[in-house]
Amino acid sequence: MPTTSTLKAPRVYRRGTWARFVEGLRYGGGLGQWSWLVHRVTGLGILLFLIIHVLDTFFVVAWPGLYDHTVGIYGGMVTGLPVTWGLNGYYWPLRWGFRIAELGLIACVLFHAINGxxxxxxxxxxxxxxxxxxxxxxxxxxxxxxxxxxxxxxxAALFSPPAHTMH
Amino acid sequence: MARHVKPLGGFELAAWFFMRISGLILVFLALGHLFITHILNNVENINYEFVSNRWAAPTTGVIWRLWDLTMINLAMLHGFNGLRQVLDEYIVRRSRRVLTHTLIWSAAIFLMGIGTYAIFMFEKDQKYIDQWKAERQQLVEAKLVAPEPLAK
Known part of the structure; x- marks a missing residue:
C-alpha cells in the first residue's frame, strides 16, 4: 500500500508551446534527460555552423578574394573593401567575439562526439x-x-598580436 | 503502447544505423579536423594559401581532399537527418512533414553539391596568391601591417 507521502496530485500539463517547453525542463529524467537535451542542442548548433562553413569554404573555388575577406573577419580583420569606405582595419571585439564562439563550437563538437x-x-x-x-x-x-x-x-592566442596588426 | 527508440524497420531503421555509423566515423574526421585547424594551427592564419597548400599538395593533396569529401557529405547527411528527427517530434501533420522534409533534403543536397564541387574542382590560383602577397607587401612597406603574420 502506498503511504500518503508518495501520493501526489496528478500534474496538470498546460497547453501551449512555452508551457510545454517549461514542463519539458521540469520533467524528472535526471542525468539521462540532461545529456539527451545537451546532445540535441549541441547537434543543432553544429549544423547551423556547418551550413555557414560549407558556404564560406565554397568561396575558395568561386571567389578567392571573398574567401580571404571572410576568414579575415574571423580574426577581427576587415580587408578588401573599397578604401574610400574607410572600413578596412582591425576590430578587436570581432576577434574576441569569434574566439569565444570558436571555443563554444569546439565544446559543442567535443561533447556531441563523446556523448555520441x-x-x-x-x-x-x-x-x-x-x-x-x-x-x-x-x-x-x-x-x-x-x-x-x-x-x-x-x-592564449588572443594575447599575442593579431595576424595583421595595424600599427 | 511501448515507444520503440530503435525503429523496427524500413527507412527509419536504416537511418538509425546510419546515424550511429556515420557518427563514429565523424568522431575521428571532425575532431581531427578541429585539432589540425584550431590547435596545431591558428584559425587566424587560415586563408586561401593555407587551403590551397593542403588541397593542391603534390602527394598529400588527395588524402586531404578525400578526408574533406567524406567529412562534408557524412556531416551534412548526419546533421540534416538529425534536424529531421527533431522536427518530426514536433511536426506531425502530414502536409507539414512533406514541406519540412522537402526543405531539409533540398538544403542537404545543395550544400553537399557545392561542397563536393569545391573539393573536386579546386585548382591552385598562384596568380591570386602572388597578387595577395604583393598587396600585403605594400601595406608592410607603408607600415600599416606587421611583416610576419601571427606565429603558431
Missing part, C-alpha cells in the same frame, strides 16, 4: 545500461579533461 560514443555503446552493447549513470559521468570527465588544455590554447 556513449549512445552508440549502449545501443550496440545493451549490458552497458547497467552502468549508464557512471557512463554519463565518464563522458563529462573526459569532456572537461580535454576542454581545459583546449581552452588555454585557444584563448
Amino acid at each position: 560514443v556513449r549512445v552508440v555503446l549502449i545501443d550496440f552493447w545493451p549490458r552497458a545500461v547497467s552502468i549508464q549513470r557512471q557512463l554519463v559521468w565518464i563522458v563529462l570527465g573526459v569532456f572537461i579533461a580535454i576542454m581545459i588544455p583546449v581552452t588555454f590554447i585557444v584563448i
Whole structure:
C-alpha cells in the first residue's frame, strides 16, 4: 500500500508551446534527460555552423578574394573593401567575439562526439545500461579533461598580436 | 503502447544505423579536423594559401581532399537527418512533414553539391596568391601591417 507521502496530485500539463517547453525542463529524467537535451542542442548548433562553413569554404573555388575577406573577419580583420569606405582595419571585439564562439563550437563538437560514443555503446552493447549513470559521468570527465588544455590554447592566442596588426 | 527508440524497420531503421555509423566515423574526421585547424594551427592564419597548400599538395593533396569529401557529405547527411528527427517530434501533420522534409533534403543536397564541387574542382590560383602577397607587401612597406603574420 502506498503511504500518503508518495501520493501526489496528478500534474496538470498546460497547453501551449512555452508551457510545454517549461514542463519539458521540469520533467524528472535526471542525468539521462540532461545529456539527451545537451546532445540535441549541441547537434543543432553544429549544423547551423556547418551550413555557414560549407558556404564560406565554397568561396575558395568561386571567389578567392571573398574567401580571404571572410576568414579575415574571423580574426577581427576587415580587408578588401573599397578604401574610400574607410572600413578596412582591425576590430578587436570581432576577434574576441569569434574566439569565444570558436571555443563554444569546439565544446559543442567535443561533447556531441563523446556523448555520441556513449549512445552508440549502449545501443550496440545493451549490458552497458547497467552502468549508464557512471557512463554519463565518464563522458563529462573526459569532456572537461580535454576542454581545459583546449581552452588555454585557444584563448592564449588572443594575447599575442593579431595576424595583421595595424600599427 | 511501448515507444520503440530503435525503429523496427524500413527507412527509419536504416537511418538509425546510419546515424550511429556515420557518427563514429565523424568522431575521428571532425575532431581531427578541429585539432589540425584550431590547435596545431591558428584559425587566424587560415586563408586561401593555407587551403590551397593542403588541397593542391603534390602527394598529400588527395588524402586531404578525400578526408574533406567524406567529412562534408557524412556531416551534412548526419546533421540534416538529425534536424529531421527533431522536427518530426514536433511536426506531425502530414502536409507539414512533406514541406519540412522537402526543405531539409533540398538544403542537404545543395550544400553537399557545392561542397563536393569545391573539393573536386579546386585548382591552385598562384596568380591570386602572388597578387595577395604583393598587396600585403605594400601595406608592410607603408607600415600599416606587421611583416610576419601571427606565429603558431
